[in-house]
Structures are given as C-alpha cells and as structure tokens.
Amino acid sequence: MILSDAIHVFLRHCRLERGLSALTMTAYQLDLKQFQEEQQGKAEGVEDIDKQSIREYLSWLDENYKPRSIKRKLATLKSFFTFLEQEEFIEASPFRKLRLRLERAKSLPRTLSASSVSKLLQSAYTERDRAPRDSGAFLEATRDIAVLETLFSTGVRVSELCKLRGADVDLIHRHILVMGKGKRERIIPICNQAILQALKCYRDCYAMHVMPESAFFLNRGMRPLSDQSVRLIIKKYQKKACIPENATPHMFRHTIATLLLENGVDIRNIQTLLGHSSLAVTEIYTHVSLSAQREALGRKHPRGGLKMEGRHR
Numbered sequence: 001m002i003l004s005d006a007i008h009v010f011l012r013h014c015r016l017e018r019g020l021s022a023l024t025m026t027a028y029q030l031d032l033k034q035f036q037e038e039q040q041g042k043a044e045g046v047e048d049i050d051k052q053s054i055r056e057y058l059s060w061l062d063e064n065y066k067p068r069s070i071k072r073k074l075a076t077l078k079s080f081f082t083f084l085e086q087e088e089f090i091e092a093s094p095f096r097k098l099r100l101r102l103e104r105a106k107s108l109p110r111t112l113s114a115s116s117v118s119k120l121l122q123s124a125y126t127e128r129d130r131a132p133r134d135s136g137a138f139l140e141a142t143r144d145i146a147v148l149e150t151l152f153s154t155g156v157r158v159s160e161l162c163k164l165r166g167a168d169v170d171l172i173h174r175h176i177l178v179m180g181k182g183k184r185e186r187i188i189p190i191c192n193q194a195i196l197q198a199l200k201c202y203r204d205c206y207a208m209h210v211m212p213e214s215a216f217f218l219n220r221g222m223r224p225l226s227d228q229s230v231r232l233i234i235k236k237y238q239k240k241a242c243i244p245e246n247a248t249p250h251m252f253r254h255t256i257a258t259l260l261l262e263n264g265v266d267i268r269n270i271q272t273l274l275g276h277s278s279l280a281v282t283e284i285y286t287h288v289s290l291s292a293q294r295e296a297l298g299r300k301h302p303r304g305g306l307k308m309e310g311r312h313r
Contacts, residue, residue, distance in 0.1 A: 006046045031076040109254035119241040146202035151252040153195040158249035167212035180275035257285045
C-alpha cells in the first residue's frame with residue numbers, strides 16, 4: 001500500500017471510528033502530510049518504512065522543532081503505524097522495540113497578572129457603558145464582557161467556550177456544562193456574581209437568537225462565535241487597556257489555574273475545573289511566583305516559632 005493511501009485510510013478510521021475532534025484531526029493531517037513529504041524518493045510503500053526511516057526522520061525533526069512538537073509528531077506516527085499493523089497492512093510497526101527518549105522542554109505556562117486581567121475587563125465594561133443602550137456597539141460589548149468573564153472565571157478552553165449551547169448555560173442553577181477533550185463532560189459552577197450578571201445581561205440582549213440547541217455565544221451575524229473571533233476580542237481590549245502581555249484565550253486558563261493554586265485551592269479541584277484527564281498535566285501549575293512563595297514562607301515557616309534562650313551573635 002502506498003503511503004498516501006494508508007494515510008487516507010487511517011484518517012478515515014480516526015474520524016469515523018475513533019470520533020476524534022476537528023482540532024486533533026487537523027493536527028494528524030498536518031503531521032502525516034509532513035512525514036509523507038519527507039519520505040518522497042525514499043519509500044514508496046508503507047512496508048518500506050523501517051526503524052532507520054524513523055531515526056532519520058527524528059534527526060530531521062530535531063534540527064527543526066522543539067522537543068514538545070517532536071513528541072507530538074512522533075506520537076501521531078506511532079498511532080498511524082500501530083493502526084496499520086493491527087489492520088495487517090504491514091507485518092510490524094517500525095516503532096516496535098525502538099526506544100526513543102525525548103527530553104520535553106519544561107516551559108512554564110504564560111499567565112496574565114491580576115492587574116492586567118482587571119484592566120482588560122474594565123476596558124470592556126467601559127466600552128459598554130459608553131455605548132447607547134439600543135446600539136450594535138452595546139450588544140457587542142455585552143457579549144465581549146460575557147466571553148471574557150467566562151474565560152477567566154471558568155478556565156475553559158476557547159474551543160469549549162465556542163461549543164457551548166444555550167442549554168449548557170444554566171443560570172438558574174448557576175453552572176455550565178462543558179464538553180471537553182475526548183468528549184468528556186464536566187460541570188463548572190458559576191460561583192461569582194460578576195460572571196452570573198454578565199451572562200444574564202448577555203442572554204437578555206440575545207434572547208431572540210440563543211436557543212437551547214444552538215450556540216450560546218454569537219457573532220454579529222448571529223452565527224456561532226469562532227475561536228478566531230474570541231482571539232480578536234481579547235486583542236481589542238488588550239490594546240484598549242494597554243496591558244504589557246500579549247494576551248491569548250489560553251492565558252486566561254493558565255492564569256486562573258495559577259491564581260487558584262496560589263490562593264490555596266487543592267490541585268485536584270483545579271484538575272476537575274480544567275478537565276485534565278491526568279493530575280500530572282495539572283501539576284505544571286504547581287510553580288508559584290517568587291513573591292507568593294516568599295509571603296507563604298514568611299507566614300508559615302516553622303522557624304518563626306522556635307524560641308531560643310540567651311543572646312547570640
């Protein structure tokens with residue numbers, strides 16, 4: 001079987017049988033297309049790809065990508081060849097008995113300062129307060145406030161926010177139902193009055209268009225809000241607020257997780273909030289700022305309670 005045909009069969013399997021998300025499918029397509037291009041002139045059929053082929057591809061990746069990207073691309077390939085082996089398109093995966101050790105770069109998540117979040121939110125509220133109540137500008141600012149408050153208060157991924165339906169946002173019982181990665185559902189309580197009020201104002205303004213089974217967050221044309229639209233909303237208020245950070249939707253997620261941890265919230269509660277399947281993923285937030293660490297040690301360190309007699313130099 002030629003490589004292009006094998007990739008087509010695998011992607012169809014991932015879409016129809018494994019039910020992978022659109023984002024994961026896009027990543028798989030890009031990774032496999034790249035591998036296919038690198039194999040041109042080297043291997044025509046999948047049965048021609050061996051361990052040495054993988055080693056040479058890894059060497060090329062090492063020259064062009066960071067460890068995190070390399071690890072993802074190799075995971076895609078490994079899944080691809082495991083499928084081919086299981087379906088008996090090849091006798092054995094070239095990854096069998098191939099030990100690859102990649103040191104993943106330990107980069108800390110980028111966050112927004114609490115003051116930057118406050119300024120960004122304030123700029124959105126100011127925008128709404130200045131607009132005539134029956135204007136399109138007022139409607140957009142009301143939606144923008146609801147989007148920003150939801151991102152910061154719940155820590156949802158931008159894709160999860162855009163997929164929220166009207167029925168998923170329960171303002172009576174104060175929670176939202178989120179469909180996360182791997183089609184895992186989780187319920188996030190709305191505990192803050194500010195976000196509750198922001199969502200109520202948004203729903204009142206868009207009541208004629210937000211239906212139980214339709215998208216909750218809408219654009220100007222009353223169609224589902226896209227990931228890119230959310231990014232543009234954040235950029236808009238970042239510029240208005242003149243905050244130093246280059247804000248992104250995911251930075252809201254990193255920021256709320258970090259601030260909750262610094263405020264003493266148990267890491268398992270943060271894991272549940274973020275929808276992480278493994279606690280190991282959440283543990284990246286166990287770093288704390290030096291100032292928070294210094295404050296905690298100053299208040300809690302047992303040395304402060306030790307009494308010594310006499311005077312010492």
